Amino acid sequence: MAKQQKEMSFLGHLEELRWHLVRSAGAVFIFAVVFFIFAEEVYNHFLLAHLKPDFITYQIFCEFFNLFGMDSDFCVVNFNEKKLQSIKVTSQLMNSIWSSFILGIVVAFPYLLWELWRFIAPGLTEKEVSKSRGFIFIASLLFFIGVLFSFYVIAPISINFLYNYQITDAIENSFTLESHISLVTNMLLGVSVLFELPVLIYFLTKIGLITPEFLKKYRKHSLVVVLVLAAVITPPDVASQIVVAIPILILYEISIKVSQRVIKNQEKNANKR
Template sequence: MATLFKHRKGAEAMGPDGSMTLGGHLKELRNRVVFCAVLYAVAFLGFLAVADQLINVLTAMASGSFEFISIDPQEKLIQYFRVALIAALIVDIPFIAYHIYAFAKPGLKKTESFFFGLVLVMGLGLFVVGVLFAYFVSLPFMLNFMASLEGADYIVQTTSIASYVSFCITIFLIFGAVFEMPLVVVVLSRMGIVSPSLMKSARGVMVVLIFFVAAVITPPDVVSQTMVALPMCLLYIISTFLCKIFYKKHQDAMEDDEDEDEEDEEEA
């Protein structure tokens, strides 16, 4: 992979000063985009062949609680394509992140390159943790709770496969996005926008805001709201701890810049 996207040093790619020309950058970008697109297509075809097993993985969370039906003739087939497209995207995202980093790395400083790579890895990792938390903890609890609600005896717990897949994908995206909170705080702290004192003083307001956001983005029941709000509160505590670390790095960088400016003024 490294040789495939190696910076070309031909006359058409390098300028007189040894830097890569615009055409060279565009060719490199094209190669990276084509690679990711081909990988996505191959992954999609592979997952389409096992789409029924992917559906089984999703429905396993509600096993014994719901009966799944297909209302429209094409509904089952559409869901096969849907889960295959999403699974292929999940496989392709780490490669997309790598190529974004590799393409931007030559134009970044060493510290910027490290931080940019850390943000990409941390973002992917937190999103995966959020999805796994939803799959193993939150979703089974929500589904069992909704299936166990008391009601008329003649009401049968059934749901269309399309509605169920949409519900699962929505919850996965919500928890994946929610678990990105520490990353957002790290970036803002490194930029000096958010400080530890601000995180502590806003704690009470943020708890209320977290429960409000959880009520908006989740299905209209208290259990779903609580299952989203509690991890968000825990993530806020973790974010406060990370804010102390990265805000200190921001202050150290600012002090170093001030020292360099003073040295330049003395030399002048």
């Protein structure tokens, strides 16, 4: 009888997980449909916004360098007004569907976290539930800071560099729609996920897999890993890699503080017992 109850409990958890996944997929699908319907506006004002010479980041960087009396390529951004190439018959349709799906995940991220929290919450004590209520807000805040940082800093720097990089005048740059959208969406998701580092460290410390001492000991090793990740996310120019690496290193230091706070709270609770 006990075994049957355990099996029923296990099956009940699977059923509950299934509905959490269904609702999460439904939320992503709804947002994706909205983005697909307004695809023209999404592409003109978001996904292709970095191809406009008057994009706000280019103006800010230009004024910043001029402030120090330095010339900058951001003051003369020029993509030669060339249109992206759509080579395959289905390219624009499939690209629109895929980009809508990616943006659906981005916008639905807080709801996805909420569904995850609802699945985990029944297994927590009342004290743990009250302490974890800020999880969704903090994780979502970090994620969207990553989105903004990627869109307004990493993407324009990367696109300006790659579009103007040319080995010789004998080679003409003619980029495809897929390559441009893939670059933007990959950076968008990649950088945003990296900004979740403090949240990840919090849970790893909570279950005893990570300690502040471990993070401090391997700080130099983490620098190498961060530079490798920056090289993967950004184009192969030093400036973009440094721009990505700096906030990640800051997040790493914040993660050490988070880990120390978790250990301190655990020791305090242990002493009370």
